[in-house]
Amino acid sequence: MLKISDLHKSYAIGDTSLHVLKGIDLSVEEGEMVAIMGSSGSGKSTLLNIIGMLDVADSGEYILDGLPIDNLTEKKAAVYRNKFLGFIFQSFNLINYKNALENVALPLYYQGLKRKKRQELGMFHLGKVGLTDWAHHLPKELSGGQKQRVAIARALAANPKLLLADEPTGALDTKTSYEIMEFIQQLNDEGKTILMVTHEEDIANMCKRIVRLRDGVIMEDKKVTQVRASQYV
Amino acid sequence: MFDIDLWREIFQSINKNRTRSILSGFTIAFAILLFTILFGIANGLENTFIELFGTDAKNSIVIFPGRTTKAHKGLQSGRRIRFKNEDYNYILEEFGDNVEYITSKVNRNVEASFKGEKNSYQVRAVHPEHMYIENNVVEKGRYINNRDLQNRTKVAVIGNAIKEDLFIREEAVGKYINLNGIPYKVVGVFSDDEGDNEENVIYTPITTAQRVYGNNDYVDFIHLTYNPKLNYDQAIAFGNSLTRKLKNKFDVANDDQRAIRVRNFAEGTRNVSQMMFVLNLIVLFVGSGTLIAGIMGISNIMVFIVKERTKEIGVRKALGASPRSIVSIILLESILITSLAGYVGLLIGATVLKIFGPGLKDYFITNPGVNSGVVIGATIILIISGALAGYLPANKASKIKPIVALRDE
Ligand SMILES: Nc1ncnc2c1ncn2[C@@H]1O[C@H](COP(=O)(O)OP(=O)(O)OP(=O)(O)O)[C@@H](O)[C@H]1O
Ligand SMILES: [Mg+2]
Numbered sequence: 001m002l003k004i005s006d007l008h009k010s011y012a013i014g015d016t017s018l019h020v021l022k023g024i025d026l027s028v029e030e031g032e033m034v035a036i037m038g039s040s041g042s043g044k045s046t047l048l049n050i051i052g053m054l055d056v057a058d059s060g061e062y063i064l065d066g067l068p069i070d071n072l073t074e075k076k077a078a079v080y081r082n083k084f085l086g087f088i089f090q091s092f093n094l095i096n097y098k099n100a101l102e103n104v105a106l107p108l109y110y111q112g113l114k115r116k117k118r119q120e121l122g123m124f125h126l127g128k129v130g131l132t133d134w135a136h137h138l139p140k141e142l143s144g145g146q147k148q149r150v151a152i153a154r155a156l157a158a159n160p161k162l163l164l165a166d167e168p169t170g171a172l173d174t175k176t177s178y179e180i181m182e183f184i185q186q187l188n189d190e191g192k193t194i195l196m197v198t199h200e201e202d203i204a205n206m207c208k209r210i211v212r213l214r215d216g217v218i219m220e221d222k223k224v225t226q227v228r229a230s231q232y233v
Numbered sequence: 234m235f236d237i238d239l240w241r242e243i244f245q246s247i248n249k250n251r252t253r254s255i256l257s258g259f260t261i262a263f264a265i266l267l268f269t270i271l272f273g274i275a276n277g278l279e280n281t282f283i284e285l286f287g288t289d290a291k292n293s294i295v296i297f298p299g300r301t302t303k304a305h306k307g308l309q310s311g312r313r314i315r316f317k318n319e320d321y322n323y324i325l326e327e328f329g330d331n332v333e334y335i336t337s338k339v340n341r342n343v344e345a346s347f348k349g350e351k352n353s354y355q356v357r358a359v360h361p362e363h364m365y366i367e368n369n370v371v372e373k374g375r376y377i378n379n380r381d382l383q384n385r386t387k388v389a390v391i392g393n394a395i396k397e398d399l400f401i402r403e404e405a406v407g408k409y410i411n412l413n414g415i416p417y418k419v420v421g422v423f424s425d426d427e428g429d430n431e432e433n434v435i436y437t438p439i440t441t442a443q444r445v446y447g448n449n450d451y452v453d454f455i456h457l458t459y460n461p462k463l464n465y466d467q468a469i470a471f472g473n474s475l476t477r478k479l480k481n482k483f484d485v486a487n488d489d490q491r492a493i494r495v496r497n498f499a500e501g502t503r504n505v506s507q508m509m510f511v512l513n514l515i516v517l518f519v520g521s522g523t524l525i526a527g528i529m530g531i532s533n534i535m536v537f538i539v540k541e542r543t544k545e546i547g548v549r550k551a552l553g554a555s556p557r558s559i560v561s562i563i564l565l566e567s568i569l570i571t572s573l574a575g576y577v578g579l580l581i582g583a584t585v586l587k588i589f590g591p592g593l594k595d596y597f598i599t600n601p602g603v604n605s606g607v608v609i610g611a612t613i614i615l616i617i618s619g620a621l622a623g624y625l626p627a628n629k630a631s632k633i634k635p636i637v638a639l640r641d642e
Contacts, residue, residue: 054551054636074556074631082553093548093639097249109238110553158553 001162001193002051003027007060009046020046022216024060028195030161033188033226035204036197038213044197045166047213051195052085052164053077065161082110086155088165088196092147094139100126100150101135107158125153129183145176152183156192163187165196169203181206181229202227239558243566253538258574260530261618265575265611268520269582273603275509275516277590282505292333292461293366293498294472296479297454305486314483314492316452318443324455327478331471335457336360339442343412345435347399354395356412356435358442366458367425369436374406374421381438388441389417392432393424410435415445465503472497524614528571528622535567535626539633546630547638556631563630567623568616575615579608 009021020043028034036044049055050062053069062069065084072080086107087093094103105122113121126135129149139147148168155163168184169177181203188194188208196207204210205227212220247254298314321337339358344351363369364376372393381388389410396405409416417437425431443450459468476495477487485492539546546559583603 049636052551054634054639078550078553078555081551087551089639093544093551095545095548097245106549107552109242110549110555110558115238154552 001028001030001032001065003061003063004051005061007047007050007062008058009043009050009055010058020216021050021057024216024218026211026218026221028193030193031188031191033185033194033208034196035207035210036195036213037199037201037204037210038219040199042213043216044213048164048166048195048197051162052087053081078110082107082158084161086158086160086163088148088151088155088163088168090167090170092139092144092151092171094147094150094154096139099136099138100131100142100153103139103150104153104157107154111158121157122153125157126150128156129153143176144172145179148172148176148180149183152180152187156187161193163192163194165194167197167199169198169200175233177203178229178232182233185226185229239561239565242562243569246562246566247569250538253534254570257531257534257538258570258577261524261527261571261615262574262578262581264520264523264527265578265615266582266585267523267578268516268611269579269603269607270585271516271520272607273582273586273590275512276603278512279505279509282509291498291502292458292463292468293456293496294459294475295454295456295496296475297494297496299491299494301485301489301492303486303489305489306484308484312492314485316455318450318452320479320482321452321455323482324457324475324479328471328475331460331463333458333460334362334365335455336363336366337439337452337455338363339439339446339451339453341442341446343435345395345399346411347405347408350399350401352395352398354433354435356389356437356442358437358439360439363436363456364423366456367431369423369425372422372424374419376421376423377436377438382440385440385444386438387415387417387445388420388438390421390423390436391419392434393422394429394432395435396422412437459499463499465499465506468499469497469503472499524618528618531567531571531619531622532625535563535623536629539563539626539630542630543633543638546633547635550633550635551639559633560627560631563627564620564623567626568619571619571622572612572615575611575618579603579611 004024004026007021007024007026008019010017010019012018024047036047038044046055050057051064053072064080067080069080094100095106098106101119101122104125105118108118108121123132123135126132129152131146131149131153134142134146134150139150142150148171152168155165163184165184169180172180177200184194184196185206194207196203198204205224206229207224208226209221209223211218296316298316301308301310301312301314304310316337318337321335325332325335336359341356341358342353343356345354346352357363359377360382361377361379364371369376371390374390376390377388380386389412391399391405391410399405399410400408405419405422408419410419411417412435417435423432423436439452443452459471463471472495476493479485479493479495480487480489483493546554549559586603
């Protein structure tokens with residue numbers, strides 16, 4: 001699914017430069033569910049953003065689904081993001097003046113689908129996260145868990161191959177976190193490849209593999225037995 | 234451009250941010266309002282000038298003889314200059330190409346009577362072409378013609394006002410009107426849209442007047458219109474050369490301003506059109522100044538809006554929005570706000586002109602208003618303005634990196 005080798009990334013801070021990723025080698029197969037862990041500032045988000053083509057690496061190789069990702073134009077990157085990737089953010093990042101359905105349908109708009117088709121698909125995905133009744137509510141009328149479910153539905157709407165989640169449960173209480181994880185596990189069961197950043201061990205253990213970052217390199221990369229979230233909810 | 238979903242996006246965004254959008258449109262509305270009113274007033278001034286000139290031919294040149302004020306070629310000053318028929322012929326011979334219509338004139342005041350009614354009027358003895366120079370409209374019968382000139386017939390064409398005063402309810406054409414004791418046959422009645430003053434006039438053949446008032450071939454003055462193909466400068470040059478030639482013919486010093494006076498309407502017309510040009514320039518200057526201020530205002534607010542929406546734009550990009558779609562949204566939003574606001578300004582301006590316009594007659598402003606040309610022009614200007622105002626912010630928006638937009642929590 002994706003293969004990264006010797007990836008480097010630095011940020012310029014004033015005159016000095018901060019070397020955040022110092023040679024990352026990582027490959028993820030289709031159907032995997034990977035948790036990326038590490039202390040704050042270890043470069044987890046940076047790595048995920050590069051994988052999501054929201055940011056670019058300084059050097060190294062990155063191949064996504066057989067396509068080398070290198071020197072993409074903004075336009076091409078937009079197409080890839082739209083076609084291959086679904087994003088779930090810690091702070092949901094819903095558009096506040098659009099209702100749940102409109103938010104979910106937005107990636108479909110950028111795919112060029114007709115309005116009717118978008119509404120249909122949007123409702124379908126809202127149904128999958130159990131929010132059919134909330135389709136016409138604005139984000140501010142939803143709870144945190146509901147917002148994240150809308151965000152998941154939105155990430156799924158364009159039917160991406162790879163789902164990227166940066167601390168998807170970071171803003172949620174434990175119970176809601178498990179509910180969200182249950183959804184994500186379900187998606188993985190259906191075959192979606194998932195990469196998620198998390199700080200919480202229990203959340204990480206609900207994945208199938210844990211990658212630990214420290215000082216810009218991968219310190220540990222191990223398979224784990226997945227803990228099912230359903231047993232807690 | 235005409236993607237309905239794109240417009241839906243834009244309307245949604247404007248609608249969600251109504252206050253902000255109205256505020257940003259305010260300066261443009263004000264600019265267009267100001268522009269409309271200024272433009273309307275300038276138009277009104279022009280209308281006043283046009284009205285002042287009346288419907289007389291605007292290409293008139295009138296030549297009056299006077300008395301010399303300077304001794305010249307052994308002739309003393311104070312000599313009276315008189316035009317004769319030969320001078321009329323001379324002008325036609327020398328300047329025939331530049332002359333459109335020409336008439337000699339003899340003016341007299343007469344006591345006119347018909348049956349019991351009498352009054353005093355001006356008689357103008359003229360050539361037939363006078364009708365076109367003065368823009369007289371024959372209501373009944375005919376005008377003076379060439380046969381009248383040849384035969385020195387005693388015929389008269391009277392103004393509508395005279396007809397109503399002297400003939401009251403009777404038919405005038407075919408009757409005889411008494412002018413200073415001499416009967417003239419009324420052959421026509423005319424009207425003149427300059428009103429009663431110009432209709433309290435009796436026209437007779439010039440040759441008849443010359444015989445009746447002294448049996449000579451004197452002419453009081455000559456009125457002509459220059460060839461309308463001449464531009465102002467050519468017309469003025471024609472007037473000058475006409476003056477010079479006549480002065481020469483009458484042995485008048487070139488700098489003698491009294492002996493032969495030539496009033497060339499081209500000068501006045503040119504002055505007015507020059508003044509209007511300057512006035513329009515000022516209006517354009519003030520108007521476009523305000524418009525530019527408006528554009529900068531919108532642009533500023535749009536930049537602010539883009540900043541405020543950085544996160545949203547980042548999210549859209551993460552979801553696969555192309556740079557182009559982001560540019561379209563901001564640009565079209567700017568154009569829409571600008572155009573709507575501009576039309577509000579135009580509407581208010583036109584309404585103000587409509588309400589207050591009639592009261593401005595005392596200030597030399599007649600019928601101020603905007604025409605459809607202005608509306609079309611304004612539309613084009615507004616769309617361009619909107620695009621200009623949106624350009625910078627749209628460019629900024631398209632450069633937003635999703636990674637930067639999505640950070641900062
Ligand atoms: N655009 C940037 N410019 C400068 N420094 C940056 C930028 N983005 C990230 N950094 C720095 O790079 C380092 C890694 O950041 P990153 O966000 O990847 O950490 P993280 O592992 O996700 O941390 P956290 O768990 O707190 O989210 C941090 O020290 C951060 O301050
Ligand atoms: Mg992070």
